[in-house]
Amino acid sequence: MVIQSQSAPDHGRSTKYLDRTRMNNALEQAMDFGATYAEIRLMAETTSSVRLKDGQLEHAIPGQEIGATLRILADGAWGVHSTTDISNIPNEIESTVKLARAVAARRPSGSKPIQLAEIPILQDEIHWRPKKDVRNTDLQTKLDMLQTIHASANDDDKIISVACGWSDEHLHTELLTTEGMDRTWSFQRSMVNGMVTARDGGDPVSYRMRHGGEGGLELIEACDLGGLGEHARISALRLLKAERAPSGKLPLIADRDLTGVYIHEALGHPCEADLVAAGDSCLDGKLGQKIGNDIVTVVDDPTMRGGYGAYPIDDEGLDVREKTLIKNGILTDYLNHRETAHHFGIEPNAGARAQDGLHHPLVRMSNTMIMGGSFTDIDELAEDIQYGVYACGSRGGQVDTGRGSFQFAAQEAYLIENGEITTPLRDVSVSGLTLQILNDVDGLTKDAKLASPGFCGKGQTVPVGDGGPIMRIREALVG
Amino acid sequence: MIPDDAIDRLLEGCQSIAKQCEAQGIQEWEIVASQGYGRSLDIEAGRISLASGGGEGGFGVRVLQNGRYGYAHLVDPSGAEHAVSEALSIAKASPQIEGFSLPNAMDASPVEGMRDDAILNLSAEDLLTQGDAIISEVSSLDKRAVVIGGGVGIGAEAGVMLSSEGVEASGITTSHGLGVQVSIEENGQMTSSWESCSSRKLMEGIPSCVPMAVEWAQKTRDPISVETQPVDTPVLMTPQGISSLFSNIIRPSILGDRMVRKESFWSEKMNDLVLDSHLTMLDNRRMEGGFASSSRDGEGVPTSCHTIVENGVLRKMIWSSRDAAKNVAEGRIDEAITTGSASRGSHMSPPTTGCGDVQLISSNKSQTRAELIETMEQGYIVHSVMGAHTANPTSGDFSVTTSTILRVEDGEIKGALKQAGVSGNLFKAISNGVYLGTLSSKNGVSSTGSNHLSDILFSQGMRINPA
Numbered sequence: 001m002v003i004q005s006q007s008a009p010d011h012g013r014s015t016k017y018l019d020r021t022r023m024n025n026a027l028e029q030a031m032d033f034g035a036t037y038a039e040i041r042l043m044a045e046t047t048s049s050v051r052l053k054d055g056q057l058e059h060a061i062p063g064q065e066i067g068a069t070l071r072i073l074a075d076g077a078w079g080v081h082s083t084t085d086i087s088n089i090p091n092e093i094e095s096t097v098k099l100a101r102a103v104a105a106r107r108p109s110g111s112k113p114i115q116l117a118e119i120p121i122l123q124d125e126i127h128w129r130p131k132k133d134v135r136n137t138d139l140q141t142k143l144d145m146l147q148t149i150h151a152s153a154n155d156d157d158k159i160i161s162v163a164c165g166w167s168d169e170h171l172h173t174e175l176l177t178t179e180g181m182d183r184t185w186s187f188q189r190s191m192v193n194g195m196v197t198a199r200d201g202g203d204p205v206s207y208r209m210r211h212g213g214e215g216g217l218e219l220i221e222a223c224d225l226g227g228l229g230e231h232a233r234i235s236a237l238r239l240l241k242a243e244r245a246p247s248g249k250l251p252l253i254a255d256r257d258l259t260g261v262y263i264h265e266a267l268g269h270p271c272e273a274d275l276v277a278a279g280d281s282c283l284d285g286k287l288g289q290k291i292g293n294d295i296v297t298v299v300d301d302p303t304m305r306g307g308y309g310a311y312p313i314d315d316e317g318l319d320v321r322e323k324t325l326i327k328n329g330i331l332t333d334y335l336n337h338r339e340t341a342h343h344f345g346i347e348p349n350a351g352a353r354a355q356d357g358l359h360h361p362l363v364r365m366s367n368t369m370i371m372g373g374s375f376t377d378i379d380e381l382a383e384d385i386q387y388g389v390y391a392c393g394s395r396g397g398q399v400d401t402g403r404g405s406f407q408f409a410a411q412e413a414y415l416i417e418n419g420e421i422t423t424p425l426r427d428v429s430v431s432g433l434t435l436q437i438l439n440d441v442d443g444l445t446k447d448a449k450l451a452s453p454g455f456c457g458k459g460q461t462v463p464v465g466d467g468g469p470i471m472r473i474r475e476a477l478v479g
Numbered sequence: 480m481i482p483d484d485a486i487d488r489l490l491e492g493c494q495s496i497a498k499q500c501e502a503q504g505i506q507e508w509e510i511v512a513s514q515g516y517g518r519s520l521d522i523e524a525g526r527i528s529l530a531s532g533g534g535e536g537g538f539g540v541r542v543l544q545n546g547r548y549g550y551a552h553l554v555d556p557s558g559a560e561h562a563v564s565e566a567l568s569i570a571k572a573s574p575q576i577e578g579f580s581l582p583n584a585m586d587a588s589p590v591e592g593m594r595d596d597a598i599l600n601l602s603a604e605d606l607l608t609q610g611d612a613i614i615s616e617v618s619s620l621d622k623r624a625v626v627i628g629g630g631v632g633i634g635a636e637a638g639v640m641l642s643s644e645g646v647e648a649s650g651i652t653t654s655h656g657l658g659v660q661v662s663i664e665e666n667g668q669m670t671s672s673w674e675s676c677s678s679r680k681l682m683e684g685i686p687s688c689v690p691m692a693v694e695w696a697q698k699t700r701d702p703i704s705v706e707t708q709p710v711d712t713p714v715l716m717t718p719q720g721i722s723s724l725f726s727n728i729i730r731p732s733i734l735g736d737r738m739v740r741k742e743s744f745w746s747e748k749m750n751d752l753v754l755d756s757h758l759t760m761l762d763n764r765r766m767e768g769g770f771a772s773s774s775r776d777g778e779g780v781p782t783s784c785h786t787i788v789e790n791g792v793l794r795k796m797i798w799s800s801r802d803a804a805k806n807v808a809e810g811r812i813d814e815a816i817t818t819g820s821a822s823r824g825s826h827m828s829p830p831t832t833g834c835g836d837v838q839l840i841s842s843n844k845s846q847t848r849a850e851l852i853e854t855m856e857q858g859y860i861v862h863s864v865m866g867a868h869t870a871n872p873t874s875g876d877f878s879v880t881t882s883t884i885l886r887v888e889d890g891e892i893k894g895a896l897k898q899a900g901v902s903g904n905l906f907k908a909i910s911n912g913v914y915l916g917t918l919s920s921k922n923g924v925s926s927t928g929s930n931h932l933s934d935i936l937f938s939q940g941m942r943i944n945p946a
Contacts, residue, residue, distance in 0.1 A: 080531035409869030
């Protein structure tokens with residue numbers, strides 16, 4: 001049931017968890033049983049999370065987790081076995097081949113067998129080493145940093161609660177395949193977050209904050225933690241006096257955070273080729289077609305170091321690259337993995353990501369951004385708006401990729417009246433239809449960059465980065 | 480599917496970690512272990528695209544030293560020395576909670592319906608056959624309909640808890656779940672519906688969520704246009720429509736820690752009317768086959784069924800032993816003890832206060848959906864929402880989107896809207912003018928997880944904003 005204990009790989013060299021000889025023999029055995037492709041992907045995670053509630057340590061949880069997934073393609077169908085019992089993987093080869101064949105036997109006539117696009121076969125190690133390895137950060141250092149956020153966030157009588165959190169992870173992945181791939185890679189992510197709750201006699205309000213990305217302690221040290229807490233406090237206090245948002249179709253300006261969530265939900269998900277292939281995307285058949293305003297160019301880029309969605313190699317062993325999904329309003333690419341790249345006859349672009357060692361890879365986003373436009377700042381975007389909404393900060397979003405409808409929510413917002421940003425608003429959400437609203441983006445500021453780190457759920461949860469410039473939408477459904 | 484000696488192996492691991500706790504002089508310790516086994520299949524584009532199996536698990540250790548606690552988790556008990564040492568060093572850095580000690584061993588009676596050997600005996604081939612049957616059923620119900628996503632899964636989980644206070648508990652639970660995304664694409668119009676259901680018992684044949692997915696993909700075709708004003712309007716939420724909002728807004732509001740910190744909308748409202756006066760809300764940790772039920776909570780305390788709201792009046796909040804001791808020690812409340820409401824996400828997380836199976840019931844006669852529509856006269860039926868996670872749990876305000884919404888006029892369904900915003904305040908909406916339908920859970924099969932809700936007609940507090 002359990003694995004042999006091993007210490008985490010040290011900083012200079014990489015300790016391998018998979019026994020190459022034994023696991024390669026097992027993979028060869030899969031081919032003997034009739035597989036056309038097989039892989040073993042292992043991920044070892046060293047994690048730490050800390051939570052401070054009202055200035056007191058609520059919990060600190062160090063963890064070591066490991067898991068591996070055996071994925072076998074036989075007769076054009078997948079069989080998968082995931083386990084924390086790494087040493088037992090060779091014993092699961094035959095049953096997993098049989099599982100794949102049982103799936104293949106059920107394939108409807110006319111349905112194509114799964115094939116994989118070819119990719120370079122490499123044997124190497126890539127380690128994105130942080131400037132300051134977060135595994136060496138002691139608990140007191142983390143507590144001191146969280147106390148800095150707490151102190152500035154809590155500095156008002158109307159603040160009734162402040163929760164601050166820290167999370168970091170060192171991820172070590174190994175991939176062996178029957179094609180001869182033998183790659184090992186590692187990187188780290190670090191993040192601080194918090195939530196401020198305020199009350200002034202009436203209903204309580206809350207405001208969330210997050211800072212982090214791919215990297216080690218240096219990412220957190222570079223953040224103005226006091227400023228982060230202060231911003232959350234001021235925003236929460238402002239929400240106490242905010243009014244309910246107007247409902248209806250209105251001009252909308254979204255800040256960088258919301259622009260990121262918008263493009264993630266409205267375009268990123270429908271661009272995932274596994275959903276397109278399944279018939280669950282409104283972008284099916286639209287490659288090469290104009291789907292947005294000329295000013296809209298969107299990239300998904302896992303090479304963007306520091307972004308929360310950055311990673312050096314995708315979970316099928318392909319080197320990562322920037323993907324341009326929309327160029328000047330034209331849909332130019334889907335996010336894909338090897339299976340969907342072959343299905344659509346397009347080049348694989350390293351979009352395969354798995355939540356951890358116990359999950360198989362799906363097509364996922366990484367760091368997704370709208371590129372900058374020509375406007376100087378928000379004042380220039382707002383000057384033509386008689387009555388609209390400026391929405392800031394993200395409380396998340398969701399999309400129905402098939403219908404092409406999406407929703408995202410703002411942390412705070414303001415009315416725009418006669419070109420001026422005026423009354424604070426609360427609980428603003430925005431919804432729309434992907435194919436309509438991409439045409440309604442009619443203004444972008446020049447300065448595109450990633451915003452706060454986020455998480456994306458699609459059966460599996462993966463960290464992502466989103467962002468862009470400040471964006472104006474001609475008309476959106478605001479609630 | 481699950482090894483015969485699964486419990487013994489977990490217990491052995493717990494005992495070796497316990498020895499390490501004792502070797503390091505830990506006063507109080509508590510170790511949990513879990514090992515899950517499962518089989519599943521994915522469905523895409525009208526076919527089974529992948530089948531998988533496997534197992535995962537690990538151990539979590541909570542140590543308590545002079546009222547200070549620390550936690551660590553690990554996969555392999557041979558790493559216990561390091562994990563216990565880390566937990567102990569965290570405990571030393573943690574604040575002391577006066578009066579906090581791990582719960583003593585108490586007898587707990589089992590909850591029925593948590594394990595079905597038929598699931599343990601189900602083969603991969605059996606599961607694939609069910610997957611095939613679902614795909615065929617959808618096609619036979621409507622030849623245009625295709626299962627474009629979803630899957631079927633079964634699972635079994637062995638769990639063990641061992642503590643210095645004499646708690647030694649173990650058990651095996653099972654589950655069977657399925658979800659289907661059904662779409663109908665014809666004449667350039669695509670509609671779809673996601674439905675799911677789950678049970679601790681084997682769901683034989685075609686569960687009712689499958690035809691329901693087809694039905695809603697059909698019902699939402701050929702949308703009509705509706706002009707409405709942004710004012711409160713009657714809305715009938717199906718169990719699937721209300722459940723995610725209920726989870727994000729109502730469930731957190733009954734947690735003791737949030738109540739006394741004034742983070743709940745219901746803070747300082749004990750013994751006040753908070754729901755419509757015919758409504759009673761139960762937090763039931765002993766529901767037969769309940770997904771949030773068990774004989775003991777996450778700290779080993781025997782579980783109960785708590786009446787949180789009785790005839791509309793808030794009567795109780797729920798606690799884990801740690802949260803109770805902490806808030807008493809910090810003076811937020813004079814008296815609080817565990818209600819057997821400690822929950823754990825997995826072995827990787829320490830116990831925190833959490834809800835069990837939550838039921839909303841009415842002393843009024845329940846109505847059928849047709850009767851509720853007649854009662855509503857004018858309004859909307861909402862079957863699913865997007866963005867419930869963006870709701871504000873402290874204020875109850877929400878603004879979500881739906882693509883499964885029907886317009887009701889003169890007590891009759893007139894047609895579907897393509898998309899609409901649904902906004903309001905759930906605390907206010909549920910406080911007056913509420914009508915409940917007949918409970919939809921059948922034979923232990925739930926379409927809404929650990930929320931056990933019926934159709935709910937809200938007469939006020941909700942607004943619809945057609946796109």
